[in-house]
Amino acid sequence: VLETIQALVDIGAIKTSDLLKRAVAIGFPNGYPDHASDYGSVVADFDDVVDKLDALDQDFFKYEDPLSDLVNEYLAKRI
Helix, strand or coil, X not given: CHHHHHHHHHHCCHHHHHHXXXXXXXXXXXXXXXXXXXXXXXXXXXXXXXXXHHHHHHHHCCCXXXXXXXXXXXXXXXX
16 A cells, blocks of 8 residues: 555655545554554454545546556656
8 A cells, every 4th residue: 555655646646645545544543554464453444434435435436637647657757
């Protein structure tokens, strides 16, 4: 997740990065764990977060960041 957030920032997908940060904060209210083995034990109860995550889904589906274009622009600058 942390690498994905950074990649989104790197390509300029700030709105999508912010959505992912918000989703992580909802799913992991005490902070995102450092180790994969800890994910299951610290993730929030699904019933407690489903409505909040659904609202983020709706924001994501607006596709405010043109992800394909941003990736292509990013790659074009570095190839």
